[in-house]
Amino acid sequence: DGGITQSPKYLFRKEGQNVTLSCEQNLNHDAMYWYRQDPGQGLRLIYYSQIVNDFQKGDIAEGYSVSREKKESFPLTVTSAQKNPTAFYLCASSIVGTPGELFFGEGSRLTVL
Amino acid sequence: AQKVTQAQTEISVVEKEDVTLDCVYETRDTTYYLFWYKQPPSGELVFLIRRNSFDEQNEISGRYSWNFQKSTSSFNFTITASQVVDSAVYFCALRRTDSWGKLQFGAGTQVVVTP
Numbered sequence: 199d200g201g202i203t204q205s206p207k208y209l210f211r212k213e214g215q216n217v218t219l220s221c222e223q224n225l226n227h228d229a230m231y232w233y234r235q236d237p238g239q240g241l242r243l244i245y246y247s248q249i250v251n252d253f254q255k256g257d258i259a260e261g262y263s264v265s266r267e268k269k270e271s272f273p274l275t276v277t278s279a280q281k282n283p284t285a286f287y288l289c290a291s292s293i294v295g296t297p298g299e300l301f302f303g304e305g306s307r308l309t310v311l
Numbered sequence: 312a313q314k315v316t317q318a319q320t321e322i323s324v325v326e327k328e329d330v331t332l333d334c335v336y337e338t339r340d341t342t343y344y345l346f347w348y349k350q351p352p353s354g355e356l357v358f359l360i361r362r363n364s365f366d367e368q369n370e371i372s373g374r375y376s377w378n379f380q381k382s383t384s385s386f387n388f389t390i391t392a393s394q395v396v397d398s399a400v401y402f403c404a405l406r407r408t409d410s411w412g413k414l415q416f417g418a419g420t421q422v423v424v425t426p
Contacts, residue, residue, distance in 0.1 A: 202355075231413075233416075238320070238418055238419075239418055240402060240416035240418045240419055241356075241414075241416040242416075243413055246413060256413070288354075288356065290356075298344050298346055298404070298406040298414050299358050299361055300348075300414065302355045302356040302357070303355055304353055304355045305354040305355065
């Protein structure tokens, strides 16, 4: 079945450690996104990529990094510079030109201890 | 600046009742797109509908209906004869003009349907 796979579903990390969240899609979509969800705040855009080897900062990119070396993969690294990394992270993809119809993964919940 | 407001944090209904979710948006653009997404307990958001600013016709899909009123900048969503499976968080979103794929989400409304 086509879809987006995020891993791990749950992750615990100590303060000061970097952690990488995986996102893989087999929908053949050109565009991919990372959103952060906090209780009562909706989703906020971290990074997005419209094409391989290119990505752009979203609204809350500080303390995060991404790469897009393959069309199907868009990993997100939460660095130790991120002040409040405990959150639910959602990866999404879309067809270029489809105005906003996003397909989402099931998310990764990161807890910093 | 663009903004989406979902003033209802949580709505609780008994099965078979109707429930209406409010969405009010702000934008200076004359052309824009509005969306509704559903987030069930499993976590992934599911696309429900897209509406462009030129199309004010209301839409019905099964038990779901949407009322778009440009004059009041609202895009409300009604679930008729609610079911337990409708329990989820529902997000309204506005497409941002600087990128076709970037969405501005509201805070979401939790719908709880009890048998």
